[in-house]
Amino acid sequence: MSKVVIVGAGTGGGSAVARALSTKLPSAKITLINPLPYAISRPTLPRMTVSDSNDLFETALVPYDKLFTNPNGTFVQGVVETIRPEKKGGSVILADGQELAYDILVLAPGASWEGPLDFPGDASEVKAFVTESRSRFKKAQKIVLVGGGAVGVEYAGEIKDEWPDKEVTIVHGDSILLNSAYPARYRNGLQKSIRARGVKIVLDDFVDEIPAPGPASIKTRKGVVIEADLVVSTRGPRPNTAFIAKSLGEDALDERKQIKVTPTLQLPNHPDIFALGDAINTVEQKQVMKAMAHGGIITGNIIAQLSGKSLSPYKGSPEVIVITNGKNGGKAYLGFLWGITFGDWFARMLKSKTLLVPMTRGAMGY
Structure with a gap:
């Protein structure tokens, strides 16, 4: 064999x-x-x-x-x-x-x-890791997310779903959320929808060092000072x-x-x-x-x-992304034709509601 x-x-x-x-x-x-x-x-x-x-x-x-x-x-x-x-x-x-x-x-x-996505490699530690992460988000009133890619945006949406009154700030190193792989109209639409939920966005700036969990006064590379109860890395x-x-x-x-x-x-x-x-x-x-x-x-x-046959090349795939904004919203971009964007209803139907769990379990034989 x-x-x-x-x-x-x-x-x-x-x-x-x-x-x-x-x-x-x-x-x-x-x-x-x-x-x-x-x-x-x-x-x-x-x-x-x-x-x-x-x-x-x-x-x-x-x-x-x-x-x-x-x-x-x-x-x-x-x-x-x-x-x-x-x-x-x-x-x-x-x-x-x-x-x-x-x-x-x-x-x-x-x-x-990094941060709450840095799951332990030991299965016996995973539940405690998740429990501790939830506890930190629950206790913090002022939360700073360092990185405004898809992960940072989705964390902002989830926090606002659970606690609409918490102060959430995203610090992002580009002039618009996400990156230039996606068209500006999609990025601007997503940014507008996140701001509409009361999320503050600091653009064209960086946080070079993530402090330990807990209250901190952070200073961005451009000198902006942000007071936080919790600073979370949502960088790539x-x-x-x-x-x-x-x-x-x-x-x-x-x-x-x-x-x-x-x-x-x-x-x-x-x-x-x-x-x-x-x-x-x-x-x-x-x-x-x-x-x-x-x-x-x-x-x-x-x-x-x-089998001794010739192999096929990978020719790439269109850029497709669905970013959630909590359980009921989000924005989608499909890189076909001229580039197609969809809003809350599409994101909710495809991802926000279930987070693809039934599809994932089905692909694993469940």
């Missing part, structure tokens, strides 16, 4: 590849490795970590016990520390010393966030690629520590290793939908490679 090892088991990345290969490649042995015994549905985290007035802690952490569609799949809870490539295939070494051989290796290590993530550089050399990564990949999503010097998701250096926004598109290409390419 061909052995396919997948490192990282996010809902749209490694897990999706594992499930697809279990179905389409029943003659192969599929091993999925992840530090936690469940996948975290990341779109739920701003709501889950702000308040306990939801059941997300029970529904958005989805175990792997129903993921595989055939008995050819195995889940291994652990942390990969080393990759040992050989002329053909290779092996990975886990922190507990376990060694797993592969013919094909798939890297989907994802990225690390960093790729989890240190173990790759350690194993394969620094030249396996680009200057942003992202994994270099060819158009077929293989590592340039390692044709038996594929990579996908937030940690690769494709020029596009880092999103679950992008990881799903990568996964589809990689699944087909693994089957083709094991």
Whole structure:
């Protein structure tokens, strides 16, 4: 049997590849490795970590016990520390010393966030982490969110849903919320809807150091002083690629520590290793939908490679985003044709109400 090892088991990345290969490649042995015994549905985290007035802690952490569609799949809870490539295939070494051989290796290590999105790698600590995060938001009256991308906007909406009278400020380093991957009309519309809820926005400015949780007087790079009971980092993530550089050399990564990949999503010097998701250096926004598109290409390419057939390139995906503004609102942008935007009703129907939990659970076999 061909052995396919997948490192990282996010809902749209490694897990999706594992499930697809279990179905389409029943003659192969599929091993999925992840530090936690469940996948975290990341779109739920701003709501889950702000308040306990939801059941997300029970529904958005989805175990792997129903993921595989055939008995050819195995889940291994652990942390990969080393990759040992050989002329053909290779092996990975886990922190507990376990060694797993592969013919094909798939890297989907994802990225690390700060603040309330920085979930522990130990499952026994996760519930306490979420409880503590909720407690901090509940106690604070003045909250500063550092970073006005999608995460910062969604946190602002969730806080205002729970406590309309709390003072919420977003500090963002650009002249409009989000970034230039999206048209100004969409960004301005989103910014207007957030301001309408009483959220203050400080633009073209930065907070260089995030203080410890608790009351703080912060000073922005331009000298603006903001008094806060809680300062929360909602800045972008960093790729989890240190173990790759350690194993394969620094030249396996680009200057942003992202994994270099060819158009077929293989590592340039390692044709038996594929990579996908937030940690690769494709020029596009880092999103679950992008990881799903990568996964589809990689699944087909693994089957083709094991069959001696030619591989297909990843040609990119349109930019599509739905940003929630609490449970009942938000804005959507679909990068088709001239670029289409939708408002509250569309965002509520597609994401804000359920945060895609039923879809995520269905994709994991639940």
